[in-house]
Amino acid sequence: xxxxxxxQITGLSxxxxxxxxxxxxxxxxxxxxEMVGLIGLNGAGKSTTMKHILGLMSPHKGEITVQGxxxxxxxxxxxxxxxxxxxSPLLYEEMTVREHVEFTARAYGVERSDYESRTxxxxxLFNMEDKMDTLSSHLSKGMKQKVMIMCAFxxxxxxxxxxxxxxxLDPLGIRSLxxxxxxxKKSGASILLSSHILxxxxxxxxxxxxxxRGKVIAQGTLAEMTEAAGLRGLNLEQLFYELVQGxx
Amino acid sequence: MDxxxxxxxxxxxxxxxxxxxxxxxxxxGVAMLLLLVLIVFSAWYTALLxxxxxxxxxxxxxxxxxxxxxxxxxxxxxxxxxxxxxxLPQGHRxxxxxxxxxxxxxxxxxxxxxxxxxxxxxxxxxxxxxxxxLLLTAVVLIAVKLLSSYGLWREIAMLSRPAxxxxxxxxxxxxxxxxxxxxxxxxxxxxxxxxxxxxAYLAALSVPNRHGVPWERLIAxxxxxxxxxxxxxxxxxxxxxxxxxxxxxxxxxxxxxGIAWRRDSxxxxxLTKSFARGxxxxxxxxxxxxxxLLVWWNRASYAGSGIYLFFLFLTGIQxxxxxxxxxxxxxxxxxxxxxxxxxxxxxxxxxxxxxVLVLVLGWPFLFTLGERPLPAIGSLLAGALxxxxxxxxxxxxxxxxxxxx
Numbered sequence: 343x344x345x346x347x348x349x350q351i352t353g354l355s356x357x358x359x360x361x362x363x364x365x366x367x368x369x370x371x372x373x374x375x376e377m378v379g380l381i382g383l384n385g386a387g388k389s390t391t392m393k394h395i396l397g398l399m400s401p402h403k404g405e406i407t408v409q410g411x412x413x414x415x416x417x418x419x420x421x422x423x424x425x426x427x428x429x430s431p432l433l434y435e436e437m438t439v440r441e442h443v444e445f446t447a448r449a450y451g452v453e454r455s456d457y458e459s460r461t462x463x464x465x466x467l468f469n470m471e472d473k474m475d476t477l478s479s480h481l482s483k484g485m486k487q488k489v490m491i492m493c494a495f496x497x498x499x500x501x502x503x504x505x506x507x508x509x510x511l512d513p514l515g516i517r518s519l520x521x522x523x524x525x526x527k528k529s530g531a532s533i534l535l536s537s538h539i540l541x542x543x544x545x546x547x548x549x550x551x552x553x554x555r556g557k558v559i560a561q562g563t564l565a566e567m568t569e570a571a572g573l574r575g576l577n578l579e580q581l582f583y584e585l586v587q588g589x590x
Numbered sequence: 591m592d593x594x595x596x597x598x599x600x601x602x603x604x605x606x607x608x609x610x611x612x613x614x615x616x617x618x619g620v621a622m623l624l625l626l627v628l629i630v631f632s633a634w635y636t637a638l639l640x641x642x643x644x645x646x647x648x649x650x651x652x653x654x655x656x657x658x659x660x661x662x663x664x665x666x667x668x669x670x671x672x673x674x675x676x677x678l679p680q681g682h683r684x685x686x687x688x689x690x691x692x693x694x695x696x697x698x699x700x701x702x703x704x705x706x707x708x709x710x711x712x713x714x715x716x717x718x719x720x721x722x723x724l725l726l727t728a729v730v731l732i733a734v735k736l737l738s739s740y741g742l743w744r745e746i747a748m749l750s751r752p753a754x755x756x757x758x759x760x761x762x763x764x765x766x767x768x769x770x771x772x773x774x775x776x777x778x779x780x781x782x783x784x785x786x787x788x789x790a791y792l793a794a795l796s797v798p799n800r801h802g803v804p805w806e807r808l809i810a811x812x813x814x815x816x817x818x819x820x821x822x823x824x825x826x827x828x829x830x831x832x833x834x835x836x837x838x839x840x841x842x843x844x845x846x847x848g849i850a851w852r853r854d855s856x857x858x859x860x861l862t863k864s865f866a867r868g869x870x871x872x873x874x875x876x877x878x879x880x881x882x883l884l885v886w887w888n889r890a891s892y893a894g895s896g897i898y899l900f901f902l903f904l905t906g907i908q909x910x911x912x913x914x915x916x917x918x919x920x921x922x923x924x925x926x927x928x929x930x931x932x933x934x935x936x937x938x939x940x941x942x943x944x945x946v947l948v949l950v951l952g953w954p955f956l957f958t959l960g961e962r963p964l965p966a967i968g969s970l971l972a973g974a975l976x977x978x979x980x981x982x983x984x985x986x987x988x989x990x991x992x993x994x995x
Binding site: 396397398417418419420421422425426428432434435436437438441444445446448449450451454475477479 | 834836838843846851852853855856859860863864866867868916919920921923924925926927928929
């Protein structure tokens, strides 16, 4: 069985300024078929970590590999292996929903037949069938977020990096998203998910990484983390509160 | 809160953001070329005045050139999205904020109108059988201008968008009828007609329901105005972060669907959609229609060839603005597009579009092949060569490490 991690971050330090790193010696892995929750307070470094994974920021120190490839050695292979759902939708105003999904499929080299079948499935799943030919500028925020999710899911790469996906989604959308992520996970995809809704992700993620002030202060399954902290029996929200309060 | 002062500060800030580019505009080759065109136009116009053709349709020329200048209106409000929260409580006082926008919008556009009128006037008085007085004509045109500005303001505030679209058409029709009446009819009869038409138009404007302050529409309009100003600067110098205005254009929605399903042409798909629904397409189309008319009119002379090449150059400049589109696109950083495909796709797209323009704008020359085969074929070849030069230039720019393509 292939147990090489899909995402491996080793000794990552980074940030906007060389003199003031935001991330300090981050180390984490996401295995194939694993959903990992990245949790932390505002400003803990979750989005900065994701920006480093996406190649939007360059590490001061350390290395990031996706499917064993670094961004510098094989940029096309690196980016082909991951997709991203941002916290705030970033859409081209001049394109319709369908065109966004099509552009993504073309960029990731998805076969046309796969694109067509996946698009139909995703549109139905996220209740977007009657909005497919609407310009993105005419969509509500929740619908824009659904477009982002559809774009990410049409590509079917090995790794999904998902930042606060539930913001703006209606309850049905949240349920559809979670169920779809579980299906993806079963099919072998890896997901790194950041969210503040701990009660929701507690039931869906296999492992958690707790970031606090740019450092990983705990990681593992909920049982492993409570065990390590000597706080057995706590749920994720209670544990998180104890961990970050303790770190004050 | 001093709303007048707030607008003044925002205006200063905007002008301040434009100022750093002025030097580049002056230094740019395009500015020099436009200056050259102005000098050539002045020489041509002086020659035309010396030897005015007897059958010149001067009233139509006056109408065609004065109508857009008199009816087209716009205002810079400098409103921003957060104003829907922070300025909302000042809604009842926003007249103070908008008054300078209305005044300054009209002053500049009246100056533009006066410039066109004064430029046309020598030609008009030489060719028209019974020319009107300059002062009275200016007064009539300014009245049309103010009425149109007021009409536009009302259109923006209307609740119903179909009603606003209908009144927009009415505004242009009313403007055209007023100027036409003034040019073709005796002065007194024309003035009576203009007054009656203005009263009817004002009555029509008062019917649809309106917002007190149409915040969202004004903010969207302001965003478009700012974008247009940056786009004009973009003709001369690279302006970062420019967003383009988007138009639905459903009739073009299938354009791009036939592009080869390959990763290396994925960006072409995005570019095609952006061009089809962006402002550059509208500008190029307007230029192309004007060029086609002028080339058709002058197809049997060297002036036609000059006009043809000049407009091909101008459309080339416009199209090359596509290079800067999506220069800061987030997804182009994240998506696995093959290296260099953005630059290649852009260069190819612009070259192909220019070749289409070479053929479409040069089509009138085909009717002169019998009498003037060499100038006709030569013009088309020169057009194709110009498109090729643009392609070479863009390829070179794409290789420039300082270029962000």
